Amino acid sequence: PAFGEVNQLGGVFVNGRPLPNAIRLRIVELAQLGIRPCDISRQLRVSHGCVSKILARYNETGSILPGAIGGSKPRVTTPTVVKHIRTYKQRDPGIFAWEIRDRLLADGVCDKYNVPSVSSISRILRNKIGNLSQQGHYESYKQHQPPPQPPLPYNHIYSYPSPIAAAGAKVPTPPGVPAIPGTMAMPRTWPSSHSVTDILGIRSITDQ
DSSP: OTTOEEOTTSOEEOTTSOOOHHHHHHHHHHHHTTOOHHHHHHHHTOOHHHHHHHHHHHHHHSOOSOOOTTSOOOOSSOHHHHHHHHHHHHHOTTOOHHHHHHHHHHTTSSOTTTOOOHHHHHHHIIIIIHHHHHHHHHHHHHHTSOOOOOOOOOOSTTTSSSOOOOTTOOOOOOTTOOOOTTSOOOOOOOOOSSOHHHHTTOOOTTTO
């Protein structure tokens, strides 16, 4: 166009306007064939920075469409796309991401402009669908678990050295020891009728 500018490679561009979708798609197709970005730049007469930016955006979002100026990026992983990816994975658990991408195109779910990239599909399988499958396994695991066993009855005999008299319980007490309700009944130690000196056979001087 007459109002366009010519870059260093001889290509015509409009300053501030994105490249046409046909050129953007061609850049992605050449990159998928293994052609280096610098060679794509010379072949299509597009600056190297522009080629790198388009390829980076495609790897991130799976879309070749330019971002909306002053707006949000268009989403290619819509709920409908995620639903179809989940269906493909459930039917064939061993399916590859590139096969899912081909199925999305073959079934008409996406077109060549908004189909997710292989890396985007792999990320969906890993983050969204992977978490759902793990949650399903966890729910199934909980359903097959036996109910928890009730705790054993509390046994105070092995918890304290001496039994504690419960309210209203009668605890036998030795003679001479007053019974106090709600307290431990401790046996009283009675003094021996023989002293240590008697046992050892020692008599005090006063006894002699």
